[in-house]
Amino acid sequence: MKVTPVEEIIQRHTDSIISGNIKPPQGSCPKCFETPNTYKLHECRKRKFRFIVGCFVRIVLSLLVRWECPICGRTFTEYPAFALPYKRYVLMDIELLCEDYLENEKSYQETVSCEDEVIGYEEKAGKVDERQLSPSTPWRWLGFLGSMKNTLTEALNLIRQKAPDSYIFRELFPIFPGKYRTLKRKLLLQNAWKLLQANQIFQHLFGEKIFPRYEIARTRI
Numbered sequence: 001m002k003v004t005p006v007e008e009i010i011q012r013h014t015d016s017i018i019s020g021n022i023k024p025p026q027g028s029c030p031k032c033f034e035t036p037n038t039y040k041l042h043e044c045r046k047r048k049f050r051f052i053v054g055c056f057v058r059i060v061l062s063l064l065v066r067w068e069c070p071i072c073g074r075t076f077t078e079y080p081a082f083a084l085p086y087k088r089y090v091l092m093d094i095e096l097l098c099e100d101y102l103e104n105e106k107s108y109q110e111t112v113s114c115e116d117e118v119i120g121y122e123e124k125a126g127k128v129d130e131r132q133l134s135p136s137t138p139w140r141w142l143g144f145l146g147s148m149k150n151t152l153t154e155a156l157n158l159i160r161q162k163a164p165d166s167y168i169f170r171e172l173f174p175i176f177p178g179k180y181r182t183l184k185r186k187l188l189l190q191n192a193w194k195l196l197q198a199n200q201i202f203q204h205l206f207g208e209k210i211f212p213r214y215e216i217a218r219t220r221i
Contacts, residue, residue: 006051006082006090007060013080014062017044022065025078032072039067042075049083051090052097055114056122057133084211087144089137091211095196097138098145102193105176108135145195146188155198155210162205168197 003011016022024039047064050057064083068075082090101111112119112133121129159166173193180186195210203209 004053006092009082010049010060010062017063017065025067029069029072030076031069031074034071036070040070042066042068048088049090050088052093052119053122055117055119057119058122081209094141098141098192099196101138101142102189105178108139111135111138142192143188146192148195149191151210152191152195152198155202159198159201159205166201168194168201
């Protein structure tokens with residue numbers, strides 16, 4: 001079975017934790033927003049991640065690290081660059097499928113399809129897995145992204161300070177009418193699209209994405 005680039009990224013992350021080659025996070029605590037000298041390692045826990053390879057979903061086991069803040073005594077999870085809190089799929093696939101849906105006149109069903117077939121789970125050890133990627137999955141992803149109004153606002157403020165002439169402040173982000181039935185859903189989709197675009201600009205300007213570090217800090221996860 002060929003190892004994909006995404007799988008290599010996850011494996012490197014896992015190996016670094018197993019080998020003990022992990023550094024405490026920098027910056028303020030996402031719980032109390034104070035900045036201690038360092039954080040105490042609390043625990044490592046297992047986490048299964050899903051990612052799409054062609055027309056199939058592959059699952060790989062990795063680890064997440066939890067740290068304890070010496071100031072407030074509370075613990076928090078540090079998410080690697082490929083992960084988001086409460087999301088089983090890797091960030092790269094979330095971004096890819098959401099952008100594909102927003103930028104094209106596709107339905108959710110078409111978004112989770114490959115070669116006119118719904119993306120299914122890869123069989124393992126000769127056993128057939130009949131699960132499929134549900135059309136409701138990108139629907140939930142977009143609702144999650146579109147609800148991050150504070151994150152979007154703060155990201156745009158930082159972008160404006162660095163690049164006030166950025167196209168993102170002129171773009172209207174029109175949504176195809178067939179993709180929503182209510183004004184609330186339309187605004188969610190527009191916010192999600194704008195956040196995804198802001199994420200790309202943010203990475204270009206500051207060398208890192210909004211996700212997961214900044215999103216976590218601003219939502220106190």
